[in-house]
Amino acid sequence: MEITVGPAYWPVLGWTSLLAFAQTVVVPLLAFRGAVPSLVTIAVVLYASRAGARHGAMLALPAGLLEDIFGGTGGGWTIATTVVALLVGGFSRRMFADGAFVPAVLCGLAVLVRDAIFWSVMRIEGFPPGFALVHAHTSLWRALLTALVAFAWLVVRGRLVTDKTTIERYGYT
Amino acid sequence: MAALIALLQLDFARAGRTSPLTVTVTSVTAYLQLAAAFVVDGVRGGIDTVKRTPGLAAENGRLRADNAALRKQNDELQERVARVPAAQDLAAAKLAHPDGIEATVIGYDPEAATHVVTIDRGAVNGVHRDDGVVTGRGVVGRVIEVAPLSSKVLLVTDATSKLPAVVQHGRWWAIAVGTATRVKLQYVSQDAKIRVGDRVVTGEGRSFRAGVLIGRIKQIEPVSAGALDQTAIVQPAADLTALSRVVVLPQKI
Numbered sequence: 001m002e003i004t005v006g007p008a009y010w011p012v013l014g015w016t017s018l019l020a021f022a023q024t025v026v027v028p029l030l031a032f033r034g035a036v037p038s039l040v041t042i043a044v045v046l047y048a049s050r051a052g053a054r055h056g057a058m059l060a061l062p063a064g065l066l067e068d069i070f071g072g073t074g075g076g077w078t079i080a081t082t083v084v085a086l087l088v089g090g091f092s093r094r095m096f097a098d099g100a101f102v103p104a105v106l107c108g109l110a111v112l113v114r115d116a117i118f119w120s121v122m123r124i125e126g127f128p129p130g131f132a133l134v135h136a137h138t139s140l141w142r143a144l145l146t147a148l149v150a151f152a153w154l155v156v157r158g159r160l161v162t163d164k165t166t167i168e169r170y171g172y173t
Numbered sequence: 174m175a176a177l178i179a180l181l182q183l184d185f186a187r188a189g190r191t192s193p194l195t196v197t198v199t200s201v202t203a204y205l206q207l208a209a210a211f212v213v214d215g216v217r218g219g220i221d222t223v224k225r226t227p228g229l230a231a232e233n234g235r236l237r238a239d240n241a242a243l244r245k246q247n248d249e250l251q252e253r254v255a256r257v258p259a260a261q262d263l264a265a266a267k268l269a270h271p272d273g274i275e276a277t278v279i280g281y282d283p284e285a286a287t288h289v290v291t292i293d294r295g296a297v298n299g300v301h302r303d304d305g306v307v308t309g310r311g312v313v314g315r316v317i318e319v320a321p322l323s324s325k326v327l328l329v330t331d332a333t334s335k336l337p338a339v340v341q342h343g344r345w346w347a348i349a350v351g352t353a354t355r356v357k358l359q360y361v362s363q364d365a366k367i368r369v370g371d372r373v374v375t376g377e378g379r380s381f382r383a384g385v386l387i388g389r390i391k392q393i394e395p396v397s398a399g400a401l402d403q404t405a406i407v408q409p410a411a412d413l414t415a416l417s418r419v420v421v422l423p424q425k426i
């Protein structure tokens with residue numbers, strides 16, 4: 001039996017929606033070498049790593065949908081973000097998602113996986129082949145920037161929030 | 174005793190000297206006077222402050238209001254200065270396309286994976302799918318999605334963007350394809366004598382009339398043996414990384 005305790009869903013969904021909005025209005029203005037950090041990926045990965053795959057997917061689906069709406073893409077981000085949340089939620093059973101370094105690296109890797117899935121979906125939707133390779137360089141920058149932002153956020157949060165829950169999953173066999 | 178003291182004082186006074194008693198008393202009282210004066214001055218200052226407080230508060234409020242007004246004015250002026258280049262671009266675009274619909278860029282692709290921007294004009298403003306979009310400097314892209322109040326514009330640099338193009342000085346036809354950062358001019362006739370710096374304009378097509386500037390040739394790729402056409406890299410004329418105001422060109426009827 002597994003009891004999953006994580007951050008409350010609705011506030012996280014609200015904050016993630018705000019991040020998705022910021023991602024379309026503000027973040028692109030801060031692009032570095034054509035790449036922007038993915039705040040939505042950070043939110044989804046950190047939530048999924050604590051709340052599990054199912055709850056993570058419940059957050060990823062509306063978050064990805066918002067990105068598709070803002071970006072004018074046909075469902076690529078919805079599918080990619082949900083799959084990433086499921087993967088991270090499943091993977092987090094085998095790791096202790098605390099500290100800053102490991103979750104930050106996980107966010108960076110999630111960006112790469114998410115981009116690969118996104119371009120695969122776009123290929124299925126009729127985009128010419130090879131877009132994932134064309135954007136590979138940008139994806140690497142995005143992964144690095146995302147990992148850095150996630151690391152900074154986790155370090156700052158670790159210093160500011162004293163009443164944080166460090167153990168949120170209890171396993172009983 | 175009193176008479177003795179009085180006589181001593183009188184004698185010192187007649188001799189023109191200060192009596193020890195006077196020196197002692199005045200020395201002691203000087204400190205007391207100093208302390209008293211300090212207290213009195215403090216109290217008087219306090220009373221004056223209390224009296225002036227309503228006036229000071231009003232003056233402070235007036236100064237704050239002045240400061241806020243000046244700060245606001247400064248912000249407005251700074252914004253006007255910052256908008257000058259965009260306003261000039263927009264004015265030039267409106268001059269070239271009087272029927273164009275002015276629009277402001279309000280959003281970007283969240284993940285910067287595709288080169289798409291959102292503008293604040295939609296179907297209710299007369300925007301249609303495939304309308305061309307320009308700034309005063311040149312082509313921006315074309316409308317790919319129209320909502321009632323907003324539209325999405327595919328930038329000319331997006332890898333899925335394709336526009337009919339013409340090298341201006343020789344009238345050589347080509348296709349301008351996005352490369353994510355620039356525009357690639359494909360299928361230029363092998364006989365065409367294109368040069369770096371040549372202006373590339375739109376050909377007559379669905380989104381643009383002929384002659385709208387796309388950019389200038391920045392690099393000509395070497396022609397491989399047996400190739401029937403040549404390829405060049407074009408630097409877009411419009412600054413697509415800092416889009417603010419654009420003009421949508423209604424479709425030709």
